[in-house]
Amino acid sequence: MSQPALTEAEIKEREERFRYTDRTHPLIQVLFKLKLPENLPVGPEQ
Amino acid sequence: MxxxxxxxxxxxxxxxSPPSTFIQLNELIQDPNSAIDDISAVINTDPALATRLLRIVNSPFYGFPSQINTISRAITIVGTRELTHLVLATSVMNAxxxxxxxxxxxxxxxxxxxxxxxxxxxxxxxxxxxxxxxxxxxxxxxxxxxxxxxxxxxxxxxxxxxxxxxxxxxxxxxxxxxxxxxxxxxxxxxxxxxxxxxxxxxxxxxxxxxxxxxxxxxxxxxxxxxxxxxxxxxxxxxxxxxxxxxxxxxxxxxxxxxxxxxxxxxxxxxxxxxxxxxxxx
CATH class of the missing domain: 1.10.3210.10 (Hypothetical protein af1432)
Known part of the structure; x- marks a missing residue:
């Protein structure tokens, strides 16, 4: 899953949010860069 | 101190209040002689809970193709353990x-x-x-x-x-x-x-x-x-x-x-x- 680049404001916000976990860990590196699409609206009954 | x-x-x-319905259901699950009717009877003693469970299992999250109208049917389709967990979750949210x-x-x-x-x-x-x-x-x-x-x-x-x-x-x-x-x-x-x-x-x-x-x-x-x-x-x-x-x-x-x-x-x-x-x- 390719990730769009983070803005300066997003990087700053994430640096604070990830402050207490080890950012050198491979999982945390993936999470730090992760951008999900906006939350989807609740769909109709399937 | x-x-x-x-x-x-x-x-x-x-x-x-402790989740009494969940505690009863959990005991029933451990009992090899218990049947779906026993479990649905416990849930149906609390009509508000039963109504809420039916609304959840009929929601788009589960996405079942047809309407589930009774707790017995919900147990058959969703499963005893999963429905029991929903009972616990809704009880805690209410509490x-x-x-x-x-x-x-x-x-x-x-x-x-x-x-x-x-x-x-x-x-x-x-x-x-x-x-x-x-x-x-x-x-x-x-x-x-x-x-x-x-x-x-x-x-x-x-x-x-x-x-x-x-x-x-x-x-x-x-x-x-x-x-x-x-x-x-x-x-x-x-x-x-x-x-x-x-x-x-x-x-x-x-x-x-x-x-x-x-x-x-x-x-x-x-x-x-x-x-x-x-x-x-x-x-x-x-x-x-x-x-x-x-x-x-x-x-x-x-x-x-x-x-x-x-x-x-x-x-x-x-x-x-x-x-x-x-x-x-």
Whole structure:
């Protein structure tokens, strides 16, 4: 899953949010860069 | 004498009823002679609960093609254990619905919990666990101790939240400093007082320090990692603006590759709205 680049404001916000976990860990590196699409609206009954 | 988690829970139990229907159902599940009719009879003694369960199982989150009109039918389609877990979840949500919104946005708190439930279940499936529904309820209730803190000592709980926000520490550390113990120890005391399954007791107690879990290490590790993932996105808000520290050994125990995680979280992203809508309305 390719990730769009983070803005300066997003990087700053994430640096604070990830402050207490080890950012050198491979999982945390993936999470730090992760951008999900906006939350989807609740769909109709399937 | 200083307050203990057990004493706080005992005080809280004067305000919060134990999930008696869940306790009855859990006993029935252990009984090999029990039948679907026995289980539905217990649920139907509480018409409000039965109505709520039917609304949840008929929601887009489950997406069953036809309407489920009776509890017996819901048990047949959803399964006894999963329906029993929904009974526990709805009972807990009802028990703590009076917490003031000035302290914590409960909808956001539950959104974090629902996302943790979905994430824990998906992680368990990725790990090859067949009975993945127990991970769903473990993820959903891992922060149950926070609700006791918010309800029974709102001023100190609020001080811990503010300290975590402005004082540069994670919430469970702020709770330990301000209150003397954290939501994990309170959750464990509540889970014991309510006679919840031992796996849930272990998850509530050790989800921030999984290396100390004596039993159910995989359950604890999965919920620990789920909590980190959900806090990283973030989905909802548990009271802490920070991602809790990851225990690398817990992640190793899952045996997954980090490149699987964006796809897994995309699934959570697709399901969370439907689950929140089903559970919160």
């Amino acid at each position: 200083s307050l203990t988690p057990q004493a706080l829970v005992n005080k809280s139990l004067e305000l919060v 703590f619905r009076g917490i003031p919104s000035t302290l914590i946005d409960l909808d956001e708190f539950w959104r974090h919990s629902f996302a943790s439930a979905i994430t824990a279940k998906l992680l368990a499936e990725e790990c090859g666990q067949s009975a993945s529904e127990r991970f769903f309820i473990a993820g959903l209730l891992h922060n149950i101790g926070s609700l006791v803190l918010y309800q029974s000592m709102p001023e100190l709980a609020g001080e811990a939240i503010r300290s975590a926000e402005f004082g540069h520490e994670v919430l469970f550390k702020a709770e330990q400093r301000v209150i003397g113990f954290d939501h994990a120890e309170v959750g464990y005391a509540l889970a014991r007082a309510w006679h919840l399954p031992h796996s849930l007791q272990e998850v509530t107690r050790y989800h921030h320090r999984p290396a100390e879990a004596e039993d159910f290490p995989l359950d604890v590790a999965i919920v620990h990692v789920a909590d980190v993932l959900v806090s990283a996105v973030p989905f909802g808000h548990s009271g802490d603006n920070h991602v809790p520290p990851l225990d690398p050994a817990a992640w190793e125990l899952l045996g997954l590759n980090e490149l699987q995680i964006p796809f897994l979280l995309q699934q959570v992203n697709e399901q969370i709205g439907r689950l929140s809508s089903a559970m919160l309305t």
